[in-house]
Each structure stands twice: as structure tokens, then as C-alpha cells.
Amino acid sequence: MNVWGEQLMNALVIGSFYSLIALGYSMVYGIIQLLNFAHGDVYMVGAFVGYGVLSAMSGAPLFVGLGAAFLFASLATGLLGLGVERIAYRPLLQSSRLVMLITAIGVSLVLENGVMLALGPSFRVMPVELPRSGLSLFGADVTYAQLAIIATSVGLMLLLDAFVRRTLYGKAMRAIAVNPTATALMGIPVHRVIALTFFIGSFLAGSAGVLAGVYYGKINFMMGFIVGLKAFTASVLGGIGSLPGAMLGGYLLGFLETFGAAALGGEWKDVFAFVILILILTLKPTGLLGRTGTERV
Amino acid sequence: MKRRSADFSSVHPAPRRLRPGRRTITGLALLAFVLLGSGFLSACGGKTASTDGPPSGQTAGEATGGSSGGEILIGVQSPTTGSEAKMGQDINQAIELAVEELNAKGGVLGKTIKLTFADDACDPQTATAAANKLVSQGVVAVVGGYCSGATLPATGVYHQAGIPMVVTAANSEKIPAQGYPEIFLVNGTTKHQAKRAAEYMVKEQGAKRIALVHDNSAFARDLAEATKQEVEALGGEVIAFEAVNSDENDFTPVISKLKSLKPDATYWTAYYSAGGLFIKQFKTAKVPGIIGVGDGANDKMLVAIAGKENAEGTFITMSPSAEFIPEAKAFIERYYAKYGEEPGPYSALSYDGMRLLADAIERAGSTEPAAIVRALRETKDFPVFGGTITFNPDGTIQKSNFIVVVVKNGEFALP
Numbered sequence: 001m002n003v004w005g006e007q008l009m010n011a012l013v014i015g016s017f018y019s020l021i022a023l024g025y026s027m028v029y030g031i032i033q034l035l036n037f038a039h040g041d042v043y044m045v046g047a048f049v050g051y052g053v054l055s056a057m058s059g060a061p062l063f064v065g066l067g068a069a070f071l072f073a074s075l076a077t078g079l080l081g082l083g084v085e086r087i088a089y090r091p092l093l094q095s096s097r098l099v100m101l102i103t104a105i106g107v108s109l110v111l112e113n114g115v116m117l118a119l120g121p122s123f124r125v126m127p128v129e130l131p132r133s134g135l136s137l138f139g140a141d142v143t144y145a146q147l148a149i150i151a152t153s154v155g156l157m158l159l160l161d162a163f164v165r166r167t168l169y170g171k172a173m174r175a176i177a178v179n180p181t182a183t184a185l186m187g188i189p190v191h192r193v194i195a196l197t198f199f200i201g202s203f204l205a206g207s208a209g210v211l212a213g214v215y216y217g218k219i220n221f222m223m224g225f226i227v228g229l230k231a232f233t234a235s236v237l238g239g240i241g242s243l244p245g246a247m248l249g250g251y252l253l254g255f256l257e258t259f260g261a262a263a264l265g266g267e268w269k270d271v272f273a274f275v276i277l278i279l280i281l282t283l284k285p286t287g288l289l290g291r292t293g294t295e296r297v
Numbered sequence: 298m299k300r301r302s303a304d305f306s307s308v309h310p311a312p313r314r315l316r317p318g319r320r321t322i323t324g325l326a327l328l329a330f331v332l333l334g335s336g337f338l339s340a341c342g343g344k345t346a347s348t349d350g351p352p353s354g355q356t357a358g359e360a361t362g363g364s365s366g367g368e369i370l371i372g373v374q375s376p377t378t379g380s381e382a383k384m385g386q387d388i389n390q391a392i393e394l395a396v397e398e399l400n401a402k403g404g405v406l407g408k409t410i411k412l413t414f415a416d417d418a419c420d421p422q423t424a425t426a427a428a429n430k431l432v433s434q435g436v437v438a439v440v441g442g443y444c445s446g447a448t449l450p451a452t453g454v455y456h457q458a459g460i461p462m463v464v465t466a467a468n469s470e471k472i473p474a475q476g477y478p479e480i481f482l483v484n485g486t487t488k489h490q491a492k493r494a495a496e497y498m499v500k501e502q503g504a505k506r507i508a509l510v511h512d513n514s515a516f517a518r519d520l521a522e523a524t525k526q527e528v529e530a531l532g533g534e535v536i537a538f539e540a541v542n543s544d545e546n547d548f549t550p551v552i553s554k555l556k557s558l559k560p561d562a563t564y565w566t567a568y569y570s571a572g573g574l575f576i577k578q579f580k581t582a583k584v585p586g587i588i589g590v591g592d593g594a595n596d597k598m599l600v601a602i603a604g605k606e607n608a609e610g611t612f613i614t615m616s617p618s619a620e621f622i623p624e625a626k627a628f629i630e631r632y633y634a635k636y637g638e639e640p641g642p643y644s645a646l647s648y649d650g651m652r653l654l655a656d657a658i659e660r661a662g663s664t665e666p667a668a669i670v671r672a673l674r675e676t677k678d679f680p681v682f683g684g685t686i687t688f689n690p691d692g693t694i695q696k697s698n699f700i701v702v703v704v705k706n707g708e709f710a711l712p
Binding site: 010129141218226257258270 | 513604
């Protein structure tokens with residue numbers, strides 16, 4: 001049996017969730033310098049929408065249900081991101097960063113407590129169960145669910161990378177990150193591009209929410225809090241504002257946590273994440289791949 | 298159990314924001330207890346002794362208010378409002394049933410037993426007031442007590458007044474640790490549970506290599522540590538003593554580590570919601586050996602979260618609830634006939650607690666509280682559901698009353 005191979009898979013799964021969420025943090029920060037602390041709760045909403053879809057489609061075959069839940073929840077959370085941007089952040093774009101930050105915390109509280117009021121504080125159990133089957137890779141037992149999560153996450157990240165690098169909207173996003181005023185003067189609809197950024201970021205968080213919800217099977221209204229903080233750590237680790245940095249940071253954090261917990265004990269998992277956050281903020285505030293002052297997205 | 302023990306022992310990581318109900322209540326109760334409990338308690342105790350005058354303590358020796366007129370007045374303390382109201386109702390109904398049966402057989406010492414109920418709302422402050430109320434009504438003894446956090450300060454009041462209490466459900470180690478000679482616990486404590494768990498794993502299942510996992514809450518860690526001692530005393534080896542963060546959903550690093558250690562049995566001592574996930578990931582990772590959980594995870598949600606297939610075969614250590622005790626069948630039928638519902642998880646213990654108290658009064662030959670305390674202390678092999686009761690000097694039971702049940706087809710059942 002290959003215990004390190006299994007730990008590697010554990011790390012890749014956790015890292016995939018962190019990366020997907022960290023991307024949203026980084027994109028939003030890159031474009032409007034907002035630390036969107038409500039992002040973890042968008043992930044939570046994604047899990048709940050997925051739960052709703054799966055419950056409604058309980059008769060359908062497993063993969064049809066999962067596919068529908070994934071698509072529907074990602075789109076719904078993308079739209080939620082649009083709404084949040086329109087209601088909470090757009091009116092404040094000209095105000096100080098602190099005002100936006102506090103608003104983000106407010107949005108986070110509204111989402112958490114809104115879900116709690118609507119659906120109750122107790123745990124919900126996803127109505128589907130993933131098959132336990134899998135294969136043996138170099139002596140490590142790997143389930144198909146783990147492989148599917150990693151593949152889906154990497155696929156989404158590659159799509160995002162292509163979008164930002166190769167499309168006109170991607171170019172506009174990068175332009176706003178460099179200089180929003182000049183971009184607006186060039187006739188680019190800045191608000192629309194910012195809204196699009198929120199949509200994409202929330203879409204990714206929502207998809208992570210569905211994947212994690214189905215993978216772990218248990219969801220509740222606070223599930224986004226810790227994960228949000230970890231993803232924030234991941235994006236800082238990689239260099240907030242940098243997309244490759246967010247992906248790298250997410251996986252790196254997954255590795256550090258998993259191997260740290262394996263070596264020292266499970267209770268040290270969070271300690272690793274937050275010690276890293278402190279170290280990076282103190283020693284290299286721009287993160288591993290971040291640059292100061294220049295292009296961000 | 299989880300709540301009673303957790304009420305003041307499970308200092309979870311500082312609550313970040315609003316948590317799910319059960320924990321919030323636990324946290325609030327804890328906070329209230331820490332902030333107010335001790336000060337309030339001593340103030341009340343003083344008041345009872347000096348200004349009000351404890352009716353029964355003062356009149357010890359003469360016929361007290363509690364035993365005059367051919368009646369014996371016994372107090373029942375339980376939560377009948379608040380989040381634990383159902384538990385309190387179960388307890389009260391079981392005690393009422395016991396009294397009805399005792400009175401039908403001619404009562405105790407030729408007198409009939411009369412009950413007076415006080416609601417502790419599972420809250421330390423309300424419990425202190427409830428205890429003072431019972432004392433001032435002149436009860437000769439008290440039976441009940443569900444939440445440890447509420448029972449703990451109340452026992453102080455009874456101790457001050459010299460009135461015995463038979464605690465029928467609450468089981469925190471902190472209650473006997475106070476050293477009050479009037480307080481007797483008919484439910485087993487953490488030590489009893491650890492002993493039963495170790496016996497099941499090492500003796501009955503032949504497991505040699507044991508892994509213990511807790512979540513760093515005081516209750517779960519205490520149970521894990523006590524289990525470690527018991528396992529080693531039985532000749533087993535604890536190959537892993539791990540903690541996880543119960544806020545997390547991903548326990549795979551610890552589970553992969555367990556897998557490489559190849560335990561014969563793994564015992565989870567924390568709560569059901571994280572426990573369900575732990576079992577799920579444990580089975581998905583194909584860790585060898587059996588897995589079991591402590592009574593903090595004694596909740597049907599455990600099976601739902603773990604998934605029916607994964608939960609199959611999981612063992613659970615728990616206090617004896619009537620549905621798992623074969624001799625309790627007649628009791629369940631009588632209870633159902635009277636109340637139209639099944640007994641609750643602590644009904645059988647409460648029924649036994651009341652019967653034990655009546656037996657002690659009979660043996661004491663007097664309704665004087667001090668004599669009842671002496672008789673309770675001398676209890677020897679009193680037959681209860683699933684065993685017999687003899688007390689240790691600290692008021693805890695000598696033999697563990699914990700039972701082991703196993704998940705069969707998604708339901709808890711006797712192995």
C-alpha cells in the first residue's frame with residue numbers, strides 16, 4: 001500500500017477546492033482591489049443549490065443529476081455574484097477600500113444567516129451518494145470521485161486561463177486591472193467587465209461548492225466560512241491578483257495541510273494554513289507569483 | 298449525553314459566529330455557567346441557609362413537611378421547557394409511572410409518594426432556582442437531572458440542604474468530583490463508557506491494535522484518554538491517538554495515516570456530524586478493522602451522514618435506553634399504554650432511579666433525608682434494567698451500565 005500516494009490524492013482534492021475558490025478572490029482583487037470576504041459563502045450557496053437540484057431530481061440517473069446540479073448551481077451562484085456586485089459593491093466603487101471590505105463582511109453575514117433562516121441551522125445530507133469504487137494507482141487506492149473532482153477543477157482552470165488570455169473580454173479584464181480610468185476612456189464598458197468578473201468568480205466558487213457538497217455529503221450554512229479563509233490564504237500565498245498564483249497557492253496549501261496533518265496530527269491542519277498566511281504577509285506580501293503595482297489579472 | 302457532558306466541558310474553539318442550534322445553546326449555557334454559575338450558586342446557597350431557613354434541614358429529626366399526612370414528597374428536577382423539553386417530559390413520565398406503580402402496591406413505609414416537579418430548563422441559573430424551590434417545598438429527596446450543566450449547580454443546593462438526589466441521566470465526571478455525599482448517579486460516567494468500549498473492542502472483538510480519534514473538545518478528549526487507559530489495562534495497544542478539527546469536512550490526511558497503521562478497531566469519541574463524515578471517509582479509503590463511536594455520536598443522523606452502506610456494522614457505546622434492553626419490554630408496554638408513545642432514551646434510567654429511591658426510603662425506615670442518604674449509600678446489587686446498582690464511595694455506579702449497539706440495515710440494533 002502506498003500511503004504517500006493516497007495522501008497526494010487527498011492533497012490534490014483539497015487543493016482543487018481551494019484553487020477554485022481562490023481564483024474568485026484573486027480575480028476580484030485584481031480588478032477592483034476588493035477582498036471579497038463573502039466569496040466563501042457563495043461557495044456555500046452553490047452547495048445548497050446543488051442540494052436543491054439533486055433533491056428535485058432524485059429519480060434521475062446519478063450522472064444526469066450530478067451534471068444538472070453542477071451546471072445549475074454554478075450558473076445560479078454566478079448570477080448571485082452578479083447581484084451582489086450590483087447591489088453591494090457597485091455603488092461603493094468610488095469609496096475607500098475599507099468601506100468595501102466592511103460591506104463584503106456584511107454580505108457574508110447576510111448570505112450565511114439568510115440561508116440559515118430559510119433552511120434552518122441543521123446539517124443537510126446530500127441525497128446522492130458517490131460510488132466508493134476506484135482503482136489502484138502505484139499501490140494507492142484512488143476513487144473515481146477524486147479523479148473526477150481533480151479533472152473537473154483543472155478543466156475549469158484551463159478554460160478560465162484561455163478566456164483571460166485569448167478573448168476580448170479577457171483582455172478588457174486585464175486592462176481594467178492595469179488602469180480602470182484609462183480603460184474607460186478607451187470606450188470599454190468597465191462596469192460590465194467587472195460584473196463579468198464577479199460572474200466568473202462566483203461560478204467557480206459555486207462549482208467548487210457542488211463538488212465539495214457531493215464529495216463530503218454534508219452541508220450547512222457555515223460551511224463556507226473556514227474554506228473561504230483557507231482560499232483567501234491560498235490566493236495570498238500565490239500572490240493575490242495573479243490567476244496562476246491562485247491555482248498554485250490552492251494546491252500548495254492543500255499539500256502543506258495534508259502532509260502537515262499526516263506528520264503532526266489532524267488538529268494542526270488549520271494551524272498550517274494560517275501560519276503560512278502570517279509568514280507570507282510578513283515576509284513576501286506579494287506572494288509567490290504576485291508582482292507589485294503592475295498588471296494583476 | 299453529548300449535551301449534558303458537553304454543557305460545560307466541551308469548550309469548543311471560540312465560537313466564530315452563529316453556530317448551529319445545539320452547539321450555540323451549549324456554548325451559551327457554558328458561558329452563562331462560567332460567568333454567573335459559581336457566584337450565583339454560592340449566593341443562593343448562603344441565602345437558603347441563613348435567611349429563608351432550609352425547611353427540611355432545620356427540622357431534621359421531627360416529622361418534616363415532606364412526610365406529613367401519610368404522604369412522602371419527592372422532588373423531580375428536569376428540563377420541561379427549552380430545547381431539551383422532550384427529554385424532561387420523557388423523564389417525568391417515567392418517574393410518574395414508577396410512582397403510580399409503587400403507590401398501587403401500597404406505597405413506601407405505608408405512605409403514598411407525592412411528586413412535585415421543577416423545571417430546570419437545562420440552564421444553570423434556572424436549575425438553581427428550581428432546586429431552591431424544591432428545597433423550600435420540603436421535599437425529602439430529589440430525582441431527575443438531565444443536563445449536566447444544569448444539574449451541577451443544583452446539586453450544590455441539595456448538598457447545602459442535606460437532601461439526597463438520585464441523578465438519573467446527567468453523567469459528567471464533575472458531578473461526583475464535587476464530593477457531595479448526598480448525590481448519587483445511576484447513569485455511568487465517561488470512565489464507565491471507556492471501560493465498556495475497551496471491553497467490546499479488545500475482549501469481545503479480539504482487537505489488539507486500537508486507534509482513538511477525538512476532536513479536542515474536553516468531552517471527547519476525556520473519553521479518548523479514559524479509553525486509552527482501559528484498552529492498555531486489557532492488554533491492547535493504542536497505535537494512534539489522533540485529533541481532528543470538527544469544523545472541517547476533510548479528515549483524509551488522518552484517515553490515510555490510520556490506513557497505513559492497520560488498526561483492528563477505531564473508536565471515534567466526538568460528535569455525530571463530524572463522526573458521520575469520518576465513517577464515510579474511513580470506509581471509502583478502505584481502512585481495515587471495525588469502527589465505532591461514543592455516545593456523543595449517538596444520533597440517527599450519524600447513519601444519514603455516513604451513508605447507510607458505510608455506516609453498516611459501526612458500533613455505538615451508549616447509556617441503556619429501554620428499546621435495547623430485553624427485560625424492559627414490559628416497561629415499554631406499560632409506558633406506551635399510559636402515555637401513548639415510546640419511552641425516551643433516559644426513561645428507563647429515570648424509572649429505575651425512582652424505584653431505587655423508594656427502595657432506599659423503605660430500607661431507611663424513615664423519611665429523614667440523612668437516613669435516606671445512608672440507605673442509598675448502602676445500596677447493594679439493586680436490580681435495574683440491564684444490570685444491578687452498587688455505588689462507589691463517590692456516588693457513581695460500580696458496574697458500567699453502558700451498552701454496545703451496532704448499525705444493522707441503517708438502524709441501531711443489539712449486536
